Amino acid sequence: MRSKVVPMRDAIRDLVRDGDTVAIEGFTHLISFAAGHEIIRQGRRDLTLARLTPDLVYDQMIAAGVARKLLFSWLGNPGVGSLHAIRRRIEADAPGPERIEIEEYSHFGMVGRYTAGASNLPFFPLRSYVDSDMPKANPLIRQIASPYGDDIVYAVPPLKPDVTIVHAQRASAGGDTQVWGLVGCQKEAAFAAERVIVVVEELVDESVIRADPNRTLIPGLIVDAVVVEPWGAHPSYAQGFYDRDNTFYLEWDAVSRDPDRLDAWLSEWVLGVSGRAEYLEKLGAERLAGLRPGAAPSGEVDYGAYR
Amino acid sequence: VAEFSASEMMIAAAARQLAGKRVCFVGVGLPNIAVNLAARTVAPDLELVYEAGVFGARPARLPLSIGDPTIVTGATASVSMFELFAFYLQGGLIDVGFLGGAQIDRWGNLNTTVIGSYDAPAVRLPGSGGACEIAINAREVFVIMRQGVRSFVDELDFQTSPGALAARSSTDASAGRRPGAGPTVVVTDLAVHRFDGSGEMVVASLHPGVTREQLRGAMAWEPRWADALGTTEPPSEVELRLIRTELDPAGVYTR
Numbered sequence: 001m002r003s004k005v006v007p008m009r010d011a012i013r014d015l016v017r018d019g020d021t022v023a024i025e026g027f028t029h030l031i032s033f034a035a036g037h038e039i040i041r042q043g044r045r046d047l048t049l050a051r052l053t054p055d056l057v058y059d060q061m062i063a064a065g066v067a068r069k070l071l072f073s074w075l076g077n078p079g080v081g082s083l084h085a086i087r088r089r090i091e092a093d094a095p096g097p098e099r100i101e102i103e104e105y106s107h108f109g110m111v112g113r114y115t116a117g118a119s120n121l122p123f124f125p126l127r128s129y130v131d132s133d134m135p136k137a138n139p140l141i142r143q144i145a146s147p148y149g150d151d152i153v154y155a156v157p158p159l160k161p162d163v164t165i166v167h168a169q170r171a172s173a174g175g176d177t178q179v180w181g182l183v184g185c186q187k188e189a190a191f192a193a194e195r196v197i198v199v200v201e202e203l204v205d206e207s208v209i210r211a212d213p214n215r216t217l218i219p220g221l222i223v224d225a226v227v228v229e230p231w232g233a234h235p236s237y238a239q240g241f242y243d244r245d246n247t248f249y250l251e252w253d254a255v256s257r258d259p260d261r262l263d264a265w266l267s268e269w270v271l272g273v274s275g276r277a278e279y280l281e282k283l284g285a286e287r288l289a290g291l292r293p294g295a296a297p298s299g300e301v302d303y304g305a306y307r
Numbered sequence: 308v309a310e311f312s313a314s315e316m317m318i319a320a321a322a323r324q325l326a327g328k329r330v331c332f333v334g335v336g337l338p339n340i341a342v343n344l345a346a347r348t349v350a351p352d353l354e355l356v357y358e359a360g361v362f363g364a365r366p367a368r369l370p371l372s373i374g375d376p377t378i379v380t381g382a383t384a385s386v387s388m389f390e391l392f393a394f395y396l397q398g399g400l401i402d403v404g405f406l407g408g409a410q411i412d413r414w415g416n417l418n419t420t421v422i423g424s425y426d427a428p429a430v431r432l433p434g435s436g437g438a439c440e441i442a443i444n445a446r447e448v449f450v451i452m453r454q455g456v457r458s459f460v461d462e463l464d465f466q467t468s469p470g471a472l473a474a475r476s477s478t479d480a481s482a483g484r485r486p487g488a489g490p491t492v493v494v495t496d497l498a499v500h501r502f503d504g505s506g507e508m509v510v511a512s513l514h515p516g517v518t519r520e521q522l523r524g525a526m527a528w529e530p531r532w533a534d535a536l537g538t539t540e541p542p543s544e545v546e547l548r549l550i551r552t553e554l555d556p557a558g559v560y561t562r
Contacts, residue, residue, distance in 0.1 A: 107440070185388045
């Protein structure tokens with residue numbers, strides 16, 4: 001298969017456009033901060049950002065001014081508290097920065113939106129939202145009657161991002177992508193998207209993929225670019241490669257609370273570096289080494305040879 | 308009796324509610340400690356389910372976030388979020404879901420979305436996450452949260468997750484479309500509350516040292532007292548040892 005391996009700079013330049021709907025997915029696990037930072041560096045504007053949990057990556061991107069709208073289901077710093085840069089753009093008495101438009105679902109609603117998008121269906125039915133105020137806050141969450149009896153459920157519309165970006169442990173040059181650990185809704189978000197960028201810890205030979213086909217999450221068929229960016233998910237994590245940098249998440253609270261500190265952080269760690277390699281150099285080998293987990297290898301299975 | 312904090316009381320009381328339960332949807336923070344305590348005491352066969360996509364988790368450390376890698380290593384199954392929400396939760400396999408909130412009313416309705424109006428909130432809270440579907444689909448919901456006049460309110464600013472099914476079913480045809488019973492118990496730092504046949508909250512027991520006046524001062528409505536109002540059994544030596552040495556040795560959630 002033709003190689004799709006490109007540098008991050010080229011992938012973002014060629015595949016992410018002003019005004020796009022962009023989904024950088026990965027539930028706590030495998031969040032492509034490397035791609036988010038490159039989008040900031042290239043100065044994209046008016047993006048609609050979709051993610052179940054905006055996490056620090058969207059707090060940073062929204063603070064940097066790349067987005068006009070946010071689609072989400074849980075807005076917080078996981079295990080820590082708030083995403084203050086985003087809150088400042090939603091709350092009534094928030095001073096200064098321009099307000100951001102929001103469109104809000106529950107987790108299952110967001111997963112359902114990607115699922116409908118990926119399967120080319122006009123809606124996704126679910127039992128959530130009964131006796132909740134959420135449909136009043138978001139009129140796109142609607143009731144529908146079952147065509148088979150008197151059941152009534154809620155529906156959410158398909159979400160088809162212009163670009164979905166996922167981080168993964170490994171992929172072949174052709175884009176066949178394997179993930180282990182939490183898989184979140186990356187598969188649904190990728191299949192729903194017009195364009196897909198995969199960022200990986202390791203580039204592997206296609207034979208490695210073919211030796212373990214059950215672990216393939218996304219086929220190269222739908223992948224437009226493969227970016228090799230070890231530690232590209234830091235400060236989130238990659239199962240088996242590095243732990244979540246919880247210190248970073250804890251310290252982010254004070255940074256994002258203070259607009260001046262946040263601007264200074266973006267200047268130093270995003271705009272002030274040329275890319276991920278320089279970011280990692282700044283972070284230092286010791287910080288990274290402290291995030292390496294111990295070993296817990298899986299057992300092997302035998303797929304059998306059939307000729 | 309050993310000294311204990313209000314948080315330790317809350318965790319021990321919540322853990323005991325899980326006796327005899329099989330499958331539990333876990334949140335981070337207090338619910339996580341309570342569920343892991345239950346698994347080591349009253350509910351040894353408890354299966355821990357995390358919305359991030361894990362069934363049968365065996366966390367080796369206290370997970371800081373809902374998606375911590377420790378919930379995956381050694382688990383029975385790592386599944387997609389679609390599978391988790393569609394098959395495990397909406398499919399009816401969850402006995403108990405744990406929820407908390409910034410506000411609760413006497414019917415057990417919960418607000419985790421905004422303080423103030425939705426369009427121009429005074430405080431923007433995280434929103435639903437999986438809470439709305441947990442409240443609707445889990446067989447029952449256990450609420451664990453700190454209690455005060457600002458959290459136990461007459462009227463919610465926003466209803467993210469619906470409360471006790473009994474409170475709806477008498478008045479609202481839509482209630483029949485909710486598979487679960489909603490909240491059945493609310494454990495706070497002051498008391499254990501349950502719900503009566505009409506779906507209204509009733510104080511079942513006060514924690515040791517808490518008075519009726521104190522509890523009245525920590526909620527916006529006039530509390531209803533159980534006929535057999537009791538005192539919550541204080542945390543045992545075993546419960547305290549597990550909390551302090553295994554589950555939260557740094558005291559992040561319990562001091």
